[in-house]
Amino acid sequence: MRTAEVKRRFLAHFEAAGHRVAAGAPLPADDPTLLFVNAGMVPFKPYLLGQRTPPGPRMTSVQKCVRTLDIDEVGKTTRHGTFFQMNGNFSFGDYFKEEAIALAWDLVVKPVADGGYGLDADRIWATVYRDDDEAYALWRDRIGLPEARIVRRGKADNFWSMGVPGPCGPCSELFYDRGPAYGRDGGPEVDEDRFLEFWNLVFMQYERGEGSGKEDYPVLGELPSRNIDTGMGLERMAVLLQGVDNLYEIDETRPVLDAAAELTGTAYRTEPDTDVRLRVIADHVRTALMMIGDGVTPANEGRGYVLRRILRRAVRGVRQLGYEDPALPHLLPVARDCMAPSYPELATDFERIASYAYGEEDAFRGTLRQGSALLGRALSGTSGPLPAGTAFRLHDTYGFPIDLTVEIAAERGLDVDVDGFRRLMAEQRRKARQDARAKKTGHADTGLYRSLLDAGGPTDWLAHDTLTAEATVLAVLRDGGPVDAAGESEIVTVVLDRTPFYAESGGQDSDAGTLRGTGFAAEVLDVQRPVKGLITHQVRITGGEIATGLRAHAEVDPEWRLGARQAHSGTHIVHAALRAALGPGAVQSGSYNRPGYLRLDFSWQGTLPDAARGEIEETANLAIRRDLPVEVRRMPLARARELGALALFGETYDDVVRVVEIGGAWSRELCGGTHVDHAAQVGSITLTGESSVGSGRRRVEAVTGLESFRYLARERDLVTEVAARLNAPRDRLPERVANLVEKLKEAERVNRLLRDQVAVAEAGIAAAQAEDAGGVRFAHAHTDAPPRRLAELIVDRLPERRPGVAAVTSPSGFVVAANQAAQDAGVSAGELVKTVLDGRGGGNARLAQGRPPGDASAALTVLARLLAASTDR
Template identity: 55%
Template sequence: MDTAEVRRRFIAHFEARGHQAVPSASLLLDDPNLLFVNAGMVPFKPYFLGQVTPSYNRAVSIQKCVRTPDIEDVGKTTRHGTFFEMCGNFSFGDYFKEGAIEYAWELVTGSVDRGGFGFEESKLYPSVYEDDPEAVELWRKVTGLPDERIVRLGKKENYWSMGVPGPGGPCSEILIDRGPAYGADGDFGAEDRYLEFWNLVFMQDELSAVRSKEDFDIAGSLPKKNIDTGMGLERVALLLQGKDNMYEIDVMFPVIEKAQELTGRRYGKDHDDDVRFRVVADHIRSSMMLIADGVTPGNEARGYVLRRLLRRAVRSMRLLGCEDRVLPELMPVSRDKMGESYTALHSDWERISTVAFAEEDAFRQTLRTGTSIFDLAAQEAKAGGQTSLSGSKAFALHDTYGFPIDLTLEMAAEQGLQVDEGEFRRLMTEQRERAKADARAKKGQHASGGAYRTVADELGRAVQFTGYDEVVTEARVGGLIDAGGASVRSVGEGSEVELVLDRTPFYAEGGGQLADQGVVELGNGARVEILDVQSPITGLIVHQARVLSGEVTVGEPAHASVDIERRRSISRAHTATHMVHKAFREALGETATQAGSENAPGRFRFDFSATGAVPQSAMVDVEARVNDLVLADLAVHAEIMTQDEARKSGAMALFGEKYGDQVRVISVGDWARELCGGTHAGRSGQLGVIKLLGESSIGSGVRRVEALVGGDAYRFLAREHVLVAQLSEALKARPEELPERVNDLVERLRAAEKEIEKVRMAQILSAAGELAAGAKDVFGVGFVGHRVDGANAGDVRKLALDIRGRMAAGRPGVVAIIGSSNGKPAVVVTVNDEGRSWGISANALVKVAAQALGGSGGGKDDVAQGGGADLTHVDQALVDVEHAVGRAATAR
């Protein structure tokens, strides 16, 4: 049974039993605790937490998931990968344990002819939480299985929670016995033998404290009992297809087959190669699905994970022996298999492939650059008598150049060097901690979410956002979180606090739009300045604030006022972003899809997919197009509709954004239409003018345009006008003649610089003949040691080689020249053929000079160069080289 059929049967089974089929949510959700959706229930969390009331009591979904903590272990086990699909059926206060068990057992054991999976009952073992006798009785009742076939397990295996205070409950798994070849009889801890493929979570408890998976407090029962099911699609597929592991199922193994064709290696012959083949199959699929949901390669957070996955896939293919471009060969194979279920992989393939292939090209260049840098670092380590490459060097290669640590380790071993992995790991850990701290600072200081949930529970409902219709709102203080992360009842003057109102006009940062700022005045006379606004958990809007005067108390009435000028300025920028997005798609094609944005007061930046730099002509056309539509004064209006209605209307949904069943569509006239939750200008004419400042690359296949709007754009253009007038006056030329006049001046200046350089080099080299003729005799070796101030490394090299060429033939000769440029010395040592026949090496001599100068150097026996940091020891360095020449000559 192929994977698509497993999926179809799961959905059909539960639809026939009254469940609403819900499409998979994006892998990206606005949750401070999650980088990606990592479980099938994640999109339904607001329902389980009581923050949002669902429009249905039963649901079924096949949810895309990505888990990243163990990327380096992918392929080493046969059942874990980064991307996977979780089949789930959910009950929100409807059926509970008995219904969940019945539905699961019917599908799992039902005959294939009647839409079931057809698993043999004799191989199945339900597991239950050891303190849940009710579940034991229900399994007996529903299945008729004897007691010894129902396995009791502890909290670690069979109790579920989110890891934080909130809903939880015992769970019940369905295990399948794969036979003695996979482990001992009755050893239910051996997951290969008794493979779990279905998990029923009986969400019935309210947890007040969660200290670990097995250590928590139960405060009481939930007001509504819920069901959360997770069935691993890949695990069921491998069982029904008779495969040993998930990498061999129909949606993954074709990539391995293609990789075998490209590399000439065979899967199943060598363990290390098998791991690499699995890494390729997993990472190709995971990367493709992440790009499809709007992630682009980068150096932070989600972008870094994607970059790492793509580069590990390319690196694994290189280790398998293929050094050509591989993504154009492998990714279409994965697309064709996954595209059976996710048709957008085909319709959006041009954008997806552009991003992926550009990242591979960038990584190939990184490998070339990183290899050169590694070679230099290894050379320096060996020259210094070291047997190990420092962890800081390995970290710099990884962090700055994207050079994989496993490649550094491999190349170091080839050079007979070790790598200080301890230091490397420490630096990596410090970097991760800094990144986490930055994320916490951005989303609020308490990313664990415990304090937020406490406030949300006390509030009892989602915070109402009134900012679409008003900028002043009467509200009530619903919660306070102090600087230490605790929910408190009051705070005093001067305090930094996170303030929650029951309703607010302040827009929380999201969708690229910066947060509102303003003031909240309380009924007791207290005054609070709003500095930032975030939505750390669904349904909660949190104002990061400073108490200017008085005392702020929970329950106090509040008068909330948005900074209206800031709001208007940001709203104009947001509307301009929509217009520029549409204009770029018209100019460059449908692949120019937004990949990020920031809408700030009076300015915005807009990131979009592109294969290369945007032609200047396209920039001019886009700017003209949007400003024509500004002049047209188009109405900007918002509509609420279903997602299907929005798609039919031509509205564009941005990848990575979270949209509900009901969506808000912003239209600029009948021209630009997008799903958007932000605030906007009332008409395009209110934007005044849009000025594109320029575009640049911010990553593989992603360009960034920065622009000004309204008054900021006008002031910029006014400054430009003044500058043009000043240049026209200085050059005595009309404005339209300035480009030609400036170009002429630049060409003349370049010609003059070349002439000056020729004269300078002639002056430097003019002394070559005299220096060669005056070579000092050092035990039979002609030696020239000379200092040239104001000469860079290139100048020094030319002079040293010129002097060597002028020295008397048939006599050993050594030239050592030290120049100085920008306050630092540069040294070059050359030795002629006769000198090398005497055993004199430029490589050895340059190290003598560099040591005196406080630096390092190296090269070949005939020419070597180096540098240093101490100009005060130039004369001593020349003396040291002369002495070294003497020692070499007398030792001959």
């Protein structure tokens, strides 16, 4: 049974039992505590915690998940994978243990012909929490499972919590006996390879208190409403139904493994090390496909770094098996074909996905060449741990990941000072972020915002309907905590019960405007949504005192909003024009717009042709001239996808979404921003820049509306000024500038020749004046030009058969060169520079350089003494 069919049967079974089928959430978690969704229940946490009302009392889903804590175990065991799928059914205060157990058992043992999985009931074991007599009795009496196959286990194994105070409860797990070929008999407590866990039923009925670990916390009492959270591992069920040994061999993974084996000329199930690498490759290629499919792109931070690490581990695994050429173009399409039956969007969006993956591999192959050589030299020169500074330099300067440094060092039996590396990274991040959050309202703990949301309910958000609103001040926050009031000149965060201000999101900057009330006035600096449903306003109080409970008149600056609407609609127009010029693979991956300005990031390899840039700008302005209609509609997410509405990758959308159309299907996107009523209101769009923002990712920048006219006016004034200075008609400027450039190039060529002639003369003089230093001809000079060229010229003019060393000082550096005879006699330019400059320089035996010495004369004297004291002539 194919994995896609396992998924289909699960959803059909629970839908028939009255469950509402929920679409799986994207992998990037809509949760500040997680990078990725790592369990099937994560999207349902607000319902399970009582923070939001679920759309129905029974729900079911198949959720994509990523866990990387065990990434080093991938391939070594048969149970660890970075990407997996969790089938879940959930009850929010509806059914409880008896029906949850019955529903699971029915699907598992129901014959295949009747829509079930057809597992042998005599090979299924159940575990329950040690004190859960109710679950034990249900398995024994309701299901008919023999007591010998019902195992009581402790808190660490069969009691669930989220690791923090909140809901918790006993759980019951199902295991399948795969037979004696997989290990010892005796049930899951004896061997969990033979007895493979495939389903976990969590009975959420208690509240836990503070504590640590899986067992050290108190259970405080019953929850007011009991919930069910169950999860069936899709890959594990596929392992059982397909009769394979492990998750790397199911239909969604094994073809990638086989393709990697064929590509590298190896064979699976021959050598343990080879098997591990093939499994890593198969797992990581599939995981990367799913991550990029959900909008994650390679980066040096956060989710992007996890993706980068996974891609690079896959590429390195292929290289370790002997294949040096690009491998992902051979492997990623295989993973796509494996996963498309369950996720057809991977096929339709493959061009974008591949552009990021292939670009990352190309960049990493260059990194490997450079970084591996540097790391190899560093490791060959040490017998202890690799210093943190070396690991940090490899990461910071050459993009060599620390995990790869650790892996390569471990292969040579060496450690890396990882703690020191992390301290250096933390310091770098601290400096980089020191001022980055000054504008935002993220100083307060999200728990405070959630308590405000619980107390006052969600903010009545009116940004799409009006520019003004009468509101009540619900809270005033300063330095991360609530205060009763704040006075003139203070900058504080204000929470209102209703607001017309647009909160920064979807690439659109927040509104500007004012808050006024009896006895106070404030300028709105920033508007944010720190938790879903709550809007906060960062304000500067310009007069009086603002306090909790006061009434306020909130007013958006109409000119600001008009400019914001022009820029946001302009972003959609530029996106549509990009796709028209470059094809459907040029998909937006990020954007930012504020009044008069927009930038849009999109997937693309290489620079844009000049003709394409002109075509994009012309297409965008033609859409404005045609005054395409702008229509905003709300509809179910499924309907929006059917219509082909584009979504920003990595965003999480509700079941009902807002679709913005410009010219109907010409531009149709999911968007929560503010927009013009028709395209002509944008005014005009002028592209001002195009650049790279990462591997396989480009950025265009543009100005809109009045800023577009101002930009063109400045360009006109600049051309007029240049024409006047060159005394040339405007239409002759390109020709006149080209002539000037040619003249400058010729002048530079002549200057270069003259400099070379001067350097040759100086080198001859210095070589002729060389002194004897312990049998070495020592010549030196000073120059205001870059010193390296002069040092090479001098040493080349010293007698070839006699050891010779040249030293050149300059304001920009200190260079030492040694001829071959000197090197043969044991003289090393690199060691000389390090000694003279106390380690602040280096190079090889032939040529070395460092910073300018504080006292050039003293440095040359020390160098001459070193040569005179040297032996082995």
